[in-house]
Amino acid sequence: MSLADQATHSSSGGSFLFESHPPIAIPENFDSDVQLMADTAFQFARNEVIPLIERLDEQEEGLMMSLVRKACDLGFGGPDSPEAYGGLGLPKSVATRILEMLSLNGSFSTTIGVHQGVGQMPIALFGTNDLKSRYLPPLTAGEYMGAYALSEEKSGSDALSGSAKAVCDGSDYVLSGKKMWISNAKWAGSFIVFAKVDGQEFTAFIVERDMPGVSISREEHKMGLKGSSTARLILDNVRVPAENVLYHPGQGHKVAFNTLNIGRCKLAAMAAGQVRSALSIGTKYAKERKQFGKPIASFGLIRDKIARSVSSFFAAESMLYRTANLIDRAFASVDPNGNEVEENRKAAEEFQIECSLVKVFATETLSYAVDEALQIHGGYGFTEEFPVGRLYRDARVMRIYEGTNEINRVFAFDRIVKRGLVEKLADASPTTVIHEFLIRGSRAAKDHLGEQEIVACASDLAMLHFASQSANVRAEQLKASGHANSEVALAAASHFEAVATTTAASRLIELLDRCGLSAKVEMPAVSFAGSATVSEAAFEANGYPL
């Protein structure tokens, strides 16, 4: 069922930094049941969601809710929520694959992604059995949607600085404050709300929409995701029973951040689905559009855009399922006799570095893919007559929410240093040029944690190493198993390595210079030749060929 049996050795968080070519879980090894589930998800997105996207963007009353109900009827309401509470109890990697295939359109993707993800996960991971039985069955059945309320007007990346308050009054808490950027606000029946008890103790609560004092503002006017709901949640002395506290009072940050760890992995899956859309729209248009007497798909610069998008996506997808499997294995090793909530917290936390890096990498791959898909359309891409403009606008927020890519970069390297991984990395023998750059860069950067420009360079080196290693190992595994796509996979991995090595060199040069060190970097020859095989395969497949 899961990919859990594939990679037999156990890994701990961040071990990609120093392990050389470890076996990894790859999406090609999902069994036929998972394949069938992914097929259903893809068909649902293609046949039920895509034909409605214009009407969804106009916020036609009741349309999104009915679509989500339909999706919940098929089991998409809570694929990885516990079976005992209406979910399907599937491994995170399977839920991730399903979400990827459901995510061809950004608005629907965000809606269903928040509903089955951050809207439910805090309850599934940190809730008491009573809370699980009260909230998860209606959520998974799609009776109402779930939402997650962390940000405020003046508190974004600095999430713990929020001013929403909870005051203990007998057996209740009385909540007041304003939460902002709440996805699904319009349709949500339950909100995971973070507020400070007595202005001090950061705490997670489940707040019901119908509780007196809860109101929702008008919808925000967004540049994209117009079909999703984003509004403010206003809490005006809302009385919430003490049993609706998730985990412990004062421990809300653990609920918030560990949910976001897994949320980031899932966000990468949401980006992945949209990359698939960008690639299919881009390749199709390039084959139809003729200039100088031939399809523009025959021109080198158009082919290169497709090749770079595909190779980068191959790397993103490889990181994604490798990470999702690592998370599965962390959850699989949860001691059933131990403290379930504590064990869940540890499992969700273990691969926080990988989760942040795959979020950043996948969303930036998406940015590149939609930008170039639009460019392929020329002037037509700049109009609303073609679907690519929507894709471009919808993609933009992916680099902002679930932790901005800036905060994720800072966080990832900070964790690498605080977990003592730089020392382990220093002992590793370099396996590739990028790895060598990473070893050199992280050693220099570890004493400059206060300087974000340096930290971001180091994070990028770690990310490029993670991406490139994942792509290479996956391609080699496909080759070893005689997979039909192995030739294209090897080409994509080697093309990506060329792109990543040149990027890594420039990041290392900047890092060293900013650290006041000699920025001389020996740059080996790299080969971009794989791009021809990759773009050929993409045009043949009318989209992502792997």
Added chain:
Amino acid sequence: MKILVPIKRVPDPYARIRLNADSSAIDTTGLKFEINPFDEIAIEEAVRIKERSGSEVVVVSIGAAECEEQLRKALAIGADKAIHVETVEKFDSLGIAKVLKSVVQRESADLVIMGKQAIDDDANQAGQMLAALLDWPQATFASKVELTDSTATVTRETDTGQETLQMPIPCIITTDLRLNEPRYVALPGIIKARTKPLDKIELSDLGATAECNVEVLSMSQPAGRSSGRKVASVDELLEALRNEKGAAI
């Protein structure tokens, strides 16, 4: 009532088909396989009958180990039991019909619903041959099916319009495209299918043998289609249709 639905594993109808090096068969490297779409309509119809009136739906597939994938999908859609006649032998339509006859008798099936043809060889024969072998009435190309305990009323799509037949049960119905629209395979169904029975049997268990009197000499890709042209008016179109060789609506 026990409904038997024979299903065939075929290449994904949306896949691009290539031939192998010596043009003796299609190249199956990396090719995705599906339940024959007409058979999926048959499964859907049988499952709807079951949901209305509580029948038992048994699916059967004859072929190599990989057919289990398609049988599992049929179980996920809602069939109760699957039978896999595992064999790597070749069959023609009559050969398949003979094996199916043994399965019908072994299962004491009351009704067989199957695709009118498989999209790989498009033979459109096995259903009719099975009816003859069993000496059961048949209604092919069904676009509507109504059942009572003893009769089946079937609307058929023919070249000259619709025809409605009534026949006693047991009988054989082959499905056309417009009979129904198969459902999405729901996730809980996929999970439930794992615990449903899937019997693996061999030809010898049925007292059957592999028969194939058809020999494939070679295969070729269909010739490319030359591009059309735009006409300026209806008159010009009619003129072209009347006088140009090979022109047709």
